[in-house]
Amino acid sequence: MGTLIWTTIGAILTLSVYSFLYKDNPFYKFAEHLVVGVSAGYYLVIYYYNFIDPNVVTPVFQLRLGDQPIGFGSGAWWLALIPGLLGLLLYTRFFPKVAWVARWSLGIYVGGYAGLGISPVMQARVIEQIGANALPLTSVTNVLIVIGLLGTLAYFFFSMKHRGILGVFARTGIVFLMVGFGASFGYTVMSRISLLIGRVSFLLHDWLHLV
Amino acid sequence: MNVFEKMLAIDRRWIFLAIGIAVIVPFFFPLGLPVVVTPPVEHLHEAVDRIHPNDAPLLLSIDYAPATLPELEPMAMAILRHAFERDVNVVVMTLHPAGYGLAESALLQAAEEMGQEYGTDFCFLGFQPGTSAVILGMGVNIATVFPEDAYGTPLSEIPMMDGVRNYDEIPLVISLAGWSAAEAWIYYARQPFGQTVGAGVTAVMATDFYPYLSSNQLVGLLGGMRGAAEYEVMIDRMDKGVQGMDSQSIIHIMIIILIFAGNIAYFGARRRKKQEEAEAA
Amino acid sequence: MKRTWLTFLAAAAVATSLLGAAVAQEAAPVVEEEVPREDVPLDTVAPAAPGALTARDYLDSNDAGDKIELDWELSPDDGAGSCDVAGYFLWRSRSASSPGEIVAELPSGQTHYVDRNLEPGAEYFYSITAFDGTNESAAVTCAPVAGRVNLFQTSRASILALMLVFFGLVLVFTKLAERGDELFVRRIPGLNAIEEAVGRATEMGRPVLYVPGIGEIDNIMTIASLTILSHVAKITARYETPLIVPTARAVVMSAAEEVVKQAYTEVGQPDAYNPDNIRYLSDAQFAFAGAVNGIMLREKPAANLYMGAFWAESLLLAETGFEAGAIQVAGTAMVSQLPFFVTACDFTLMGEELYAASAYLSREPKLLGGLKGSDWMKVVTIALVVLGAVLNFMGFETFVNWFRTQ
Numbered sequence: 101m102g103t104l105i106w107t108t109i110g111a112i113l114t115l116s117v118y119s120f121l122y123k124d125n126p127f128y129k130f131a132e133h134l135v136v137g138v139s140a141g142y143y144l145v146i147y148y149y150n151f152i153d154p155n156v157v158t159p160v161f162q163l164r165l166g167d168q169p170i171g172f173g174s175g176a177w178w179l180a181l182i183p184g185l186l187g188l189l190l191y192t193r194f195f196p197k198v199a200w201v202a203r204w205s206l207g208i209y210v211g212g213y214a215g216l217g218i219s220p221v222m223q224a225r226v227i228e229q230i231g232a233n234a235l236p237l238t239s240v241t242n243v244l245i246v247i248g249l250l251g252t253l254a255y256f257f258f259s260m261k262h263r264g265i266l267g268v269f270a271r272t273g274i275v276f277l278m279v280g281f282g283a284s285f286g287y288t289v290m291s292r293i294s295l296l297i298g299r300v301s302f303l304l305h306d307w308l309h310l311v
Numbered sequence: 312m313n314v315f316e317k318m319l320a321i322d323r324r325w326i327f328l329a330i331g332i333a334v335i336v337p338f339f340f341p342l343g344l345p346v347v348v349t350p351p352v353e354h355l356h357e358a359v360d361r362i363h364p365n366d367a368p369l370l371l372s373i374d375y376a377p378a379t380l381p382e383l384e385p386m387a388m389a390i391l392r393h394a395f396e397r398d399v400n401v402v403v404m405t406l407h408p409a410g411y412g413l414a415e416s417a418l419l420q421a422a423e424e425m426g427q428e429y430g431t432d433f434c435f436l437g438f439q440p441g442t443s444a445v446i447l448g449m450g451v452n453i454a455t456v457f458p459e460d461a462y463g464t465p466l467s468e469i470p471m472m473d474g475v476r477n478y479d480e481i482p483l484v485i486s487l488a489g490w491s492a493a494e495a496w497i498y499y500a501r502q503p504f505g506q507t508v509g510a511g512v513t514a515v516m517a518t519d520f521y522p523y524l525s526s527n528q529l530v531g532l533l534g535g536m537r538g539a540a541e542y543e544v545m546i547d548r549m550d551k552g553v554q555g556m557d558s559q560s561i562i563h564i565m566i567i568i569l570i571f572a573g574n575i576a577y578f579g580a581r582r583r584k585k586q587e588e589a590e591a592a
Numbered sequence: 593m594k595r596t597w598l599t600f601l602a603a604a605a606v607a608t609s610l611l612g613a614a615v616a617q618e619a620a621p622v623v624e625e626e627v628p629r630e631d632v633p634l635d636t637v638a639p640a641a642p643g644a645l646t647a648r649d650y651l652d653s654n655d656a657g658d659k660i661e662l663d664w665e666l667s668p669d670d671g672a673g674s675c676d677v678a679g680y681f682l683w684r685s686r687s688a689s690s691p692g693e694i695v696a697e698l699p700s701g702q703t704h705y706v707d708r709n710l711e712p713g714a715e716y717f718y719s720i721t722a723f724d725g726t727n728e729s730a731a732v733t734c735a736p737v738a739g740r741v742n743l744f745q746t747s748r749a750s751i752l753a754l755m756l757v758f759f760g761l762v763l764v765f766t767k768l769a770e771r772g773d774e775l776f777v778r779r780i781p782g783l784n785a786i787e788e789a790v791g792r793a794t795e796m797g798r799p800v801l802y803v804p805g806i807g808e809i810d811n812i813m814t815i816a817s818l819t820i821l822s823h824v825a826k827i828t829a830r831y832e833t834p835l836i837v838p839t840a841r842a843v844v845m846s847a848a849e850e851v852v853k854q855a856y857t858e859v860g861q862p863d864a865y866n867p868d869n870i871r872y873l874s875d876a877q878f879a880f881a882g883a884v885n886g887i888m889l890r891e892k893p894a895a896n897l898y899m900g901a902f903w904a905e906s907l908l909l910a911e912t913g914f915e916a917g918a919i920q921v922a923g924t925a926m927v928s929q930l931p932f933f934v935t936a937c938d939f940t941l942m943g944e945e946l947y948a949a950s951a952y953l954s955r956e957p958k959l960l961g962g963l964k965g966s967d968w969m970k971v972v973t974i975a976l977v978v979l980g981a982v983l984n985f986m987g988f989e990t991f992v993n994w995f996r997t998q
Contacts, residue, residue, distance in 0.1 A: 121324065121327045122324060139409070142408070142409065143408045143409070146408040146409075146411060146438060147408060147440060150408075150411075150437060150438045150439060150440070151439065151440045151441075154458075213443065216443055216444075216447070216499075217443070217498065219502075220497075220498035220499060220502040220503065221498055223502050224494075224497050224498055224501075224502055224523065224528055225522075228526040228527075228528055229522055229526055231526065232522075232525050232526030232527070233525075233526075280518070283518060284515075284518045287514045287515060287517055287518055287534070287535070288514070288515045289563075289566060290514045290535055290536075290537065290559065290563070291382065291513050291514035291515040291535055293334075293558075293559055293562050293563070294381055294382045294514065294535055294536035294537075294555060294559065295378075295379075295381050295382065296330075296334055297334055297381060297536065297555040297558045297559060298380060298381020298382070298536075298551070298555070299381065300331075300334045300335055300338065300558075301338070301381070301551060301554065301555065304335070304338050305338075310338075310339075311338045311339065
């Protein structure tokens with residue numbers, strides 16, 4: 101019975117969202133606002149108990165619900181305090197007079213993640229791809245891959261006008277790009293249909309038990 | 312209004328209705344269309360097959376949210392059933408806050424089906440935010456990132472985690488994600504640590520991952536509900552993935568017909584308009 | 593005509609890919625079952641010892657010096673001879689005088705093992721024996737080996753080399769731009785389309801709608817979009833065309849207000865700036881799309897410009913704008929959304945064209961330096977791919993393998 105109530109609520113919300121396909125209506129608006137509010141609250145709780153509490157609050161203050169004395173934590177408690185404070189400083193962006201302080205935090209955050217990412221992204225997206233796509237032109241597939249790669253790179257070359265041999269490669273590149281976009285579009289349609297199938301499965305199987 | 316203009320003026324709600332019917336009917340009258348298994352799915356299946364039973368664990372990162380559940384949960388169930396059937400130990404974690412409940416639900420359901428015991432055959436580490444920091448940290452020492460499992464048990468007290476210090480002791484990581492988490496595993500586990508990585512992603516993202524597959528940075532790839540269906544065929548346990556394929560195929564055929572019809576109507580209407588303008592002139 | 597052709601091509605590709613997924617074929621392939629190796633009955637005679645054992649420092653991504661790699665030759669009785677080898681014992685010791693302890697029990701047929709979690713720099717003595725379940729062969733030893741912490745990972749030298757090349761190019765061109773040198777960037781065709789769209793809106797006396805995406809202010813696409821917004825705002829200010837800018841993020845709205853106000857001031861039309869046209873609608877994705885659709889239907893802009901980071905709402909926006917009859921130009925680096933914009937808009941700035949347009953318009957040295965640096969990095973990449981393909985064709989794989997870092 102308990103499961104039926106929640107499943108029914110889920111089904112009603114699903115149908116409310118799908119009612120938008122007919123036209124915009126209060127049921128759709130309600131469902132959409134509900135999901136925004138619930139997910140914000142849910143994420144807040146999850147983030148607090150899984151991240152802020154064990155990584156900042158507990159090391160610094162050793163606060164635990166019920167069974168630990170309040171006091172300063174382990175020797176390296178300040179290591180948790182510094183990033184915690186930097187995180188709090190990000191909120192100064194909402195106060196115009198001190199908004200500049202947020203740039204320090206943002207700079208460390210963006211710089212840190214950019215630094216972490218430069219080498220592996222370069223390796224995964226450029227260097228390994230050079231190794232994988234420098235193929236001997238011994239089959240139609242290999243020829244298509246190499247020509248498509250060179251053509252696409254030529255299309256996105258901005259330092260010269262697309263004339264002559266560069267223009268030829270650029271026009272070839274745009275053809276490959278469009279074929280790629282078409283394939284991507286097809287996959288996206290497939291994905292959206294799959295989501296619809298999932299919801300219909302929920303309605304017919306989990307809610308109505310018809311199948 | 313000529314026939315082409317009428318076709319272009321069809322209220323889209325009739326098309327929505329037709330698609331809705333096309334999705335629902337195969338649930339009641341399954342066609343049983345065969346599902347052909349493609350090499351990327353085969354390779355991922357083989358990678359899981361290569362893991363020794365009751366030894367080093369498979370790390371399954373269930374990084375999806377409710378929005379992508381229909382595509383990715385069937386993958387999670389199929390992989391978990393495959394692993395448990397072979398007595399492969401499984402460690403599950405998540406990098407998405409909404410993934411916590413979904414990961415736990417899928418894991419416990421599969422474990423109960425296959426009679427697996429928590430702590431000996433599988434464990435759930437829970438959620439940690441920070442994606443790249445989490446993945447990099449686990450490459451050095453898993454216990455610094457997840458000192459306890461999701462239920463508060465220290466990792467040192469979980470029998471199956473004995474001797475599992477970092478990626479050196481993990482033969483395969485599979486990330487199931489509808490966002491950039493799967494890429495993050497390639498960047499921060501595969502590249503620095505040489506960890507073998509497989510991925511299951513939504514069909515929208517699948518095209519972005521083929522370059523990683525062709526450059527051997529991914530050992531295998533499941534794309535969308537179709538990928539889940541292929542994996543279910545490989546383990547011979549049909550579930551929501553295969554169940555959805557009949558509807559998927561019908562709707563694809565419908566969309567192809569609509570595309571052709573739409574193009575015929577568009578070019579026909581344009582041609583008719585030009586003829587009328589020429590006659591008027 | 594171009595758009596029709598492109599639409600047809602995209603539609604044909606869509607149809608083909610969907611058809612491929614829908615065509616019924618033969619049954620799923622049979623998954624071969626592994627045939628377990630039969631246990632050979634053991635005898636009381638010890639198997640022959642394995643062949644030569646070699647041990648060396650294991651070079652891996654971590655370079656921690658805590659792993660040693662061992663290789664050996666199979667025992668003559670492993671799969672041949674008396675065929676009674678059940679496996680191998682790998683022994684490790686800290687001294688030559690003692691065999692030490694068994695660190696691994698390996699199955700028959702295996703000739704390779706990596707010993708882990710060792711002490712870097714410490715010397716280890718290894719030996720290996722074959723066993724048949726009751727008897728153990730004589731031990732085969734090798735010279736002592738110590739794991740070394742490697743300061744430089746030679747297998748990843750290609751990453752260092754190419755990163756130095758790339759950063760060098762970016763720095764050089766940034767410096768040239770700062771010095772005031774003229775750096776040629778071809779005019780992006782999309783910019784002409786933008787100006788044409790704004791011109792058409794002016795002729796029709798209807799507003800221009802500029803959507804800067806739903807990304808946050810720190811998203812590089814949003815930043816590029818705001819640069820293009822400045823350019824568009826100057827044109828609309830000059831022609832006194834209303835400019836509506838709906839945003840999905842409060843901070844982006846503040847930034848857009850500043851950009852548009854600044855643009856109007858630079859053109860000498862500060863009084864024409866209307867802050868009510870820069871609107872924060874909603875953070876929620878589809879609520880934002882619904883609200884923008886409402887603006888399109890009510891205020892009927894003649895030109896819709898979508899520049900920035902978009903997700904699933906992209907097609908909702910572009911399709912509604914198409915139905916409303918507006919001329920549409922889009923620009924995004926979100927690869928998954930480009931197909932939607934290409935099919936529904938009159939012109940699309942794809943991927944890096946958005947950043948190139950932003951660099952072209954602003955002439956900011958860092959943006960120009962980055963653009964030129966990545967351009968010439970593409971030339972380097974093309975050269976490497978062509979050279980690698982030719983060498984690969986001639987049978988020389990070493991060059992290409994240098995880029996395979998795993």
